[in-house]
Amino acid sequence: MDDLRLTERSVDQKEIKISASNVQVYYGETHAIRDVSVEIEDKTVTAFIGPSGCGKSTFLRCINRMNDTIDTARVSGDILIDGEDIYDKRVDPVQLRAKVGMVFQKPNPFPKSIYDNVAYGPRIHGLARNKADLDDIVERALRRGAIWNEVKDRLTAPGTGLSGGQQQRLCIARAVATEPEVLLMDEPCSALDPIATGQVEELIDELRESYSVVIVTHSMQQAARVSQKTAFFHLGNMVEFGETGKIFTNPEDSRTESYISGRIG
């Protein structure tokens, strides 16, 4: 893995945005996340890496409480966002999800027009004062999703008629349109070509200015390129968490090292 282009980044001390401690997730009898504690900083890109089925998506879904929608899932432990427990009784998951946006592993545009796909979130949250406002929001979101040039002439065409990669970028645009504070991305680039991937990575880098981004990826290069912090998951445990540069060059755990060098997974 010597082709990793590790960029030197100034990693100054930042505020903690998400703080998880002793999180356990069960799907019925399956213990999918075992005692995970992690502190995710604001204005930082954090990458989750690990072999398939190790619980990356599961942990990501804990952060916006999407696991609530799975009947068999049980979550315990504490997750705080800005110091507030998101599993507190007073928290309405709907309000939480407006604050914590998500891009799913499989592209899932609404079977509506491209415009409506992006405009849906701002509409239900009342972010636009009028039609022109909404048009602006949609255009900005589509530009950030690196898809504006491809769809600007067919905003009324169905979002489901786009190619897989275009659909994924549409979903990214849809997620950023609601201006979340935290953006969770589950393998956002798995269906994208290198050019679109590059554009999405640029977007992620840009989002870092104002948000905290958590990205799950199977591409070591991508994790190295876009993230400042990396967490390595293995069989439901979070094995190692630290500076991306350090994880990739000098991991502490032998499992991390073997995964990064392609020996397990």
Add this chain to the structure above:
Amino acid sequence: MTDASAASAAAPPAVRKSSLHQLDARTKKRNASEARFKAYGLGAVLIGVAFLVALLYAIISNGTPAFTQTFVTVEVPLEPEAVEAAEASFVKTSAYREIIYTALAERLAEAGIETDMGPEELGQILSSSEAGQMREFVLANPDRVGGTVEFRFFASSRVDGYSKGRVTRESLARDNNLSAAHLDLVDRMEAAGIVERSFNWDFIFGADASDSRPEQAGIGVAMLGSLFMMFVVLFLALPIGVAASIYLEEFAPRNRWTDLIEVNISNLAAVPSIVFGILGLAAFIQFGGLPQSAPLVGGLVLTLMTLPTIIISTRASLQSVPPSIRAAALGVGASKMQSVFHHVLPLAMPGILTGTIIGLAQALGETAPLLLIGMVGYIATNYPDGVASGFLDPNSAMPAQIYEWAKRADPAFYERAWGGIIILLLFLMTMNIVAILLRRRFERRW
């Protein structure tokens, strides 16, 4: 990776070469079984089509005659003294009848048709509804008294049957309503333009008639009754069914109670319809005190019967909406309800509508429960004068009316039963076409 290197180290297996131009035994077998399966399928479809064609042929050939009727056109002088005398008499219609018979005899003489039948005997050519028809006209148009009015009376059902080939001179030998001599007369009257057969709107819009005058019976009132019931079913079953399905499918927790409810709904769908009839009789009429024979009660019973169908089809179409759509909506911060109403329901709509219309069509054709709650009212007067004007007035329903007619002795009623089936089928076909069109319309929104 270690596996791959191990495999490449082993000796490569011997490659068996085969020609693509020759079918191997397995492929032949596979193709043969596929051909057999296609033949079975085609056979099944052909048998189905053959039955359908036979059914349609029977319905159309038996039912179309019901839509035409034989009429006798007579000019009747409405002399004021005669009308006054008739209105003063005890059995008013019999006085009117005499006027008509005399007019008919005169009309025959005028046309040069000689007969030795007296007016009374001649009158058997006419339906016994003639006097009532004339009296109604006189009461409605008193200003026409004094002039001469041309009436189109129904011919009696035997005469009508003769023109439709149902009644022959031989079959009249054992019939004391009409004789072969009458038929000779009818032939000549037809030549003179007094008797003719034409389309009969009264069959579609008219009311039922007594056993002795099938020529007058129509399905209109029963149609109205069915319409009232369908309103009740639509406005109760659709909202209740869809709301119940949405709740069960999207909101209810999965536990023993919801499982129990689910099993019971499936069971309800399989309950024989007559059981719903008894239930309706006990619950709505005896316990609830609602009137018998009322479309409201019929509609309630049919609602109970249709609900499981609607719930099952609605749940199936909700289930077929991919979960990723719900996740997407929740992911951008929509509430559960927003995700259901903005995204899931529109996608499930075609299925829901189809299920609802199929449920309604089922309800429209249902007879057994209606018999138990008395939705076989005999109503011989039409809306708006008749009683069949509201949700609580006694009424009948199309399938119940068809059943009633099929039960009666006169073959003329049998013909009307088939005619009623044609009308019922037209309604069902229209509903199914509407279902298909709605489906298409909604599906165009991907």
